[in-house]
Amino acid sequence: MINRLCEKIKELKAPVVVGLDPMLSYVPEQVQKKSFAEYGETLEGAADAIWQFNKEIVDSICDLIPAVKPQSAMYEQFGVPGVAAYKKTVDYCHEKGLIVIGDVKRGDIGSTSAAYAAGHLGKVQVGGKKLSVFDEDFATVNPYLGTDGIKPFADVCREEHKGLFILVKTSNPSSGEFQDRLIDGRPLYEWVGEKVAQWGADCMGDSYSYIGAVVGATYPEMGKVLRKLMPKSFILVPGYGAQGGKAEDLVHYFNEDGLGAIVNSSRGIIAAYKKEAYEKFGPEHFGEAARQATLDMIVDIGGALERAK
Amino acid sequence: MINRLCEKIKELKAPVVVGLDPMLSYVPEQVQKKSFAEYGETLEGAADAIWQFNKEIVDSICDLIPAVKPQSAMYEQFGVPGVAAYKKTVDYCHEKGLIVIGDVKRGDIGSTSAAYAAGHLGKVQVGGKKLSVFDEDFATVNPYLGTDGIKPFADVCREEHKGLFILVKTSNPSSGEFQDRLIDGRPLYEWVGEKVAQWGADCMGDSYSYIGAVVGATYPEMGKVLRKLMPKSFILVPGYGAQGGKAEDLVHYFNEDGLGAIVNSSRGIIAAYKKEAYEKFGPEHFGEAARQATLDMIVDIGGALERAK
Numbered sequence: 001m002i003n004r005l006c007e008k009i010k011e012l013k014a015p016v017v018v019g020l021d022p023m024l025s026y027v028p029e030q031v032q033k034k035s036f037a038e039y040g041e042t043l044e045g046a047a048d049a050i051w052q053f054n055k056e057i058v059d060s061i062c063d064l065i066p067a068v069k070p071q072s073a074m075y076e077q078f079g080v081p082g083v084a085a086y087k088k089t090v091d092y093c094h095e096k097g098l099i100v101i102g103d104v105k106r107g108d109i110g111s112t113s114a115a116y117a118a119g120h121l122g123k124v125q126v127g128g129k130k131l132s133v134f135d136e137d138f139a140t141v142n143p144y145l146g147t148d149g150i151k152p153f154a155d156v157c158r159e160e161h162k163g164l165f166i167l168v169k170t171s172n173p174s175s176g177e178f179q180d181r182l183i184d185g186r187p188l189y190e191w192v193g194e195k196v197a198q199w200g201a202d203c204m205g206d207s208y209s210y211i212g213a214v215v216g217a218t219y220p221e222m223g224k225v226l227r228k229l230m231p232k233s234f235i236l237v238p239g240y241g242a243q244g245g246k247a248e249d250l251v252h253y254f255n256e257d258g259l260g261a262i263v264n265s266s267r268g269i270i271a272a273y274k275k276e277a278y279e280k281f282g283p284e285h286f287g288e289a290a291r292q293a294t295l296d297m298i299v300d301i302g303g304a305l306e307r308a309k
Numbered sequence: 310m311i312n313r314l315c316e317k318i319k320e321l322k323a324p325v326v327v328g329l330d331p332m333l334s335y336v337p338e339q340v341q342k343k344s345f346a347e348y349g350e351t352l353e354g355a356a357d358a359i360w361q362f363n364k365e366i367v368d369s370i371c372d373l374i375p376a377v378k379p380q381s382a383m384y385e386q387f388g389v390p391g392v393a394a395y396k397k398t399v400d401y402c403h404e405k406g407l408i409v410i411g412d413v414k415r416g417d418i419g420s421t422s423a424a425y426a427a428g429h430l431g432k433v434q435v436g437g438k439k440l441s442v443f444d445e446d447f448a449t450v451n452p453y454l455g456t457d458g459i460k461p462f463a464d465v466c467r468e469e470h471k472g473l474f475i476l477v478k479t480s481n482p483s484s485g486e487f488q489d490r491l492i493d494g495r496p497l498y499e500w501v502g503e504k505v506a507q508w509g510a511d512c513m514g515d516s517y518s519y520i521g522a523v524v525g526a527t528y529p530e531m532g533k534v535l536r537k538l539m540p541k542s543f544i545l546v547p548g549y550g551a552q553g554g555k556a557e558d559l560v561h562y563f564n565e566d567g568l569g570a571i572v573n574s575s576r577g578i579i580a581a582y583k584k585e586a587y588e589k590f591g592p593e594h595f596g597e598a599a600r601q602a603t604l605d606m607i608v609d610i611g612g613a614l615e616r617a618k
Contacts, residue, residue, distance in 0.1 A: 021421070023420075023424070024433075024434070024435065032436065036435075036436050041435045041436035041437060041438045042435065042438075042440070043433075043435065043440060043442065045435060045436070046433070046435040071417075071421055071424075073415070073417060073421045073422075073424035073425045073428070074421070074424055076424070076425065076428050076429075076443075077424040077425070077427050077428035077433050077442060078428070078433060078435075078442065079396065079428065079442040079443060080389065080392050080393045080396055082428075082442075083389050083392045084389045087388065087389055105415070105416065105417055105451075106382070106414070107414065107451065108380075108382060108414055109479060109480060109481040109547075110481060111332075112330070112380055112382045112383070113382075115332070115380075115382040115383055115385070115386040116382045116385065116386070118386050119382070119385050119386035119387070119388065119391070120385075124333075124352075124355070124386050124387060125333070126333065126345075126350045126351065126352065126354060126355040126387075127341065127345050127350035127354070128350060129350045129351075131351070131352060133352065133386060133387065133388040133391075134385075134388060142414075142416065142451050142453055143453070143487065144451055144452070144453045144476060144479070144487060144488070145476075145479050145481055145483065145484055146481070146483035146484055146485070146486030146487055146488070147483040147486060148481040148482055148483040148484075149481065149483070167453060167454075170418060170453070170454050171418060172418040172419060172454055172455070172457040172458065173457055174454065174455035174456040174457040174458070175454055175455055175457075176455070177455030177456060177504070178452065178453060178455055178497065178500065178501065179453070179455070181492040181493075181497070181500065182492060182493075183490040183491060183492055183497075184490075184491075188487065188490070188492075188497070191487065191490065192487065195486070238418075
């Protein structure tokens with residue numbers, strides 16, 4: 001899957017992933033109204049609204065980008081119907097040829113991580129059958145529990161040719177509270193990054209490992225260091241746009257082959273119609289606004305990479 | 310909710326929580342067969358099997374213990390039907406008067422943690438309505454992202470009188486890889502523990518904070534230190550039994566009031582019928598085996614606490 005990600009990024013000239021994080025407040029009123037008319041102001045209604053919203057977003061951008069990243073929290077908050085909308089979204093994105101990064105940030109002790117890994121990336125044994133479940137292509141994973149928590153995911157990735165992005169340095173303001181603390185003179189995120197490189201060494205695709213890292217766009221100096229520390233690990237970069245990360249800051253997250261990183265934008269794309277720059281589209285054309293914002297993001301990042309050459 | 314947990318522990322003399330982690334391999338064949346006969350060897354079939362299994366376990370032990378801890382991974386691995394079984398389990402446990410600790414180990418950047426917090430502990434806004442979703446009483450949370458990731462959960466807990474258990478020192482063998490690394494001479498888990506105490510100071514119940522910690526039974530020396538570092542935080546202690554933690558090691562997780570800790574056992578209880586000590590019950594009486602194992606665990610821990618007085 002990491003090979004396919006590399007190919008698609010090269011083909012589309014777009015190291016870009018769109019975060020499908022459909023807060024209900026991003027969903028235009030006409031979409032919400034229609035879903036509520038059918039299902040009431042219920043979890044089913046909310047789940048239908050985010051699914052209809054996603055569908056139009058995906059239809060509008062699927063030819064531009066290699067991958068999407070649905071954030072499980074935004075679905076799980078609507079309970080069982082929300083989780084069903086998550087699964088429907090994953091399947092629909094696959095139909096449209098997109099790679100799906102499940103932003104689930106799971107991570108637990110060994111046997112429990114094995115269950116998450118089976119459910120999200122692998123197959124579960126039910127009686128005599130092996131069944132695919134959520135079937136994302138990549139999942140994000142939390143490293144706090146160490147190797148035991150990661151290994152079951154890595155095992156499934158090897159078997160299924162899927163991949164991981166392990167949290168190394170997150171994009172949020174307080175990420176430094178623990179992640180930046182110095183251990184033998186080096187911040188914790190570097191130690192985690194080094195482990196990601198080690199874990200990834202056993203999981204190599206053609207040029208990159210199946211096991212990548214999450215490094216926030218909001219900490220470019222750290223991104224630069226981590227890029228060198230994990231040369232074969234793809235970096236998933238959240239925090240561009242709405243959270244403050246800028247294209248020129250992100251060039252150091254990439255390797256000289258122009259690969260090695262994929263930059264995420266969520267609300268900057270899916271709620272573009274609410275931004276001044278795209279408000280001309282209006283809420284009824286939120287898909288077109290998302291398309292334009294995606295095109296602009298691709299140009300923004302492509303330009304920065306070009307200038308850095 | 311922390312007050313209710315304290316009361317129930319005192320009333321039942323049982324600082325014990327049973328982990329409802331129904332791996333399909335724990336579910337006796339007769340239960341699986343019945344579910345598969347009705348739903349086929351499908352995710353629905355697996356979900357029904359674990360639900361039927363849970364129901365009998367809960368019926369067998371609900372009068373003995375204050376709380377249960379369903380592990381979300383074991384449900385999520387069976388997809389949407391599995392998540393529906395999780396929700397059914399939470400609701401059924403509530404009907405039976407049990408406190409429910411959702412072992413979800415979520416944690417993300419602020420806005421995303423807010424969605425998890427709303428979905429698991431709070432309410433979501435859908436149109437003009439505020440709806441409860443999974444509605445557990447406590448949730449486990451991962452601290453790697455720092456205060457931003459915790460605050461939205463704490464806010465919901467204050468509003469809803471619910472609670473958290475934040476991972477401090479986990480029970481798995483490799484938990485030390487990052488958690489034990491020294492920062493200014495003290496291990497990371499102590500820094501996290503100190504933060505838990507700080508976060509918890511704003512969320513006080515009568516004697517304990519709503520915001521507790523997870524400290525594995527497998528590291529009793531560390532449990533002793535953490536007990537002192539977080540005197541007002543309840544400690545959820547996984548790792549007793551199957552993972553190797555012993556009752557006499559756990560006395561230091563408690564305060565002098567006999568409270569402050571709640572010890573979890575999962576497979577040691579729910580799959581007791583598979584253990585030599587309880588195999589006389591046979592797979593058809595797995596509920597009774599679980600009941601006996603629960604009674605034995607309560608005696609074991611109660612005895613150790615008594616001897617330590």
